[in-house]
Amino acid sequence: MLNLVLFGPPGSGKGTQSEKLIAHYGFKHLSTGDLLRSEISRQTPLGIEAKSFMDKGQLVPDEVVIGMISSALDNNPNAKGFLFDGFPRTEAQAEALDKLLRLKQAEINLVLSLIVKEEELVKRLLNRGKSSGRSDDTNEGVVRARIAEYHKKTAAVADYYRKFGKVKEVNGEGSVETIFNSLCAEIEKIIYIGQ
Ligand code: B4P
Secondary structure (H helix, E strand, C coil): CCEEEEEECCCCHHHHHHHHHHHCCEEEEEEEEHHHHHHHHHHCCHHHHHHHHHHHCCCCCCCHHHHHHHHHHCCCCCCCCEEECCCCCHHHHHHHHHHHHCCCCCCCCCCCCCCEHHHHHHHHHHHHHHHCCHHHHHHHHHHHHHHHHHHHHHHHHHHHCCCCCCEEEEECCCCCCHHHHHHHHHHHHHHHHHH
């Protein structure tokens, strides 16, 4: 079982690249952003609570997203590997994920960290906001708050995995195809080592 984290600031291309990686490798895709937006569209109590944080550009509380991921892991007992997209976003989430995977005799094998400059992130997200209908993409103040939240709480997650030598940085600027090829090259290295 190969488990990957696709890591990076908001707008770095995690969602975009995840789609291509799951199509290519057959991982089970777990995006906390998608799971939360699904709860919001169904107007569940969890979704209503999450929306109040997301609309301000803040992270949703750890216990909410950890609970969601725990259920998603239990609901996919036969997955041959997971691609975590947008999770973990805090050190507490990273520790919780390690514990959940350990129960399944599994671990995170690789963290792919997309590197993109801040002005490019803002440009991409506001651009997506014109057509996506995502309320957190339309207001520049909220977009910048999300990036600030990333620096305050999420960047440290890479340091957590760095201690275990699991992080590979990949340039997240350029064409979607070029970035995809760079990500695949890193994945192939560990698939090869694992054989
Ligand atoms: P997410 O849904 O995870 O999304 P994101 O960080 O905004 O974007 P992503 O990096 O996936 O960007 P994408 O590929 O789409 O989070 C949304 C919110 O949910 C968070 O702010 C938070 O409130 C909450 N949340 C989620 N997970 C949480 C957790 N674990 N804990 C607490 N809260 C959580 O790309 C963005 C745009 O760039 C797209 O329009 C795309 O077309 C474009 N793009 C992509 N690659 C490009 C390239 N190479 N060149 C040009 N444009 C590109």
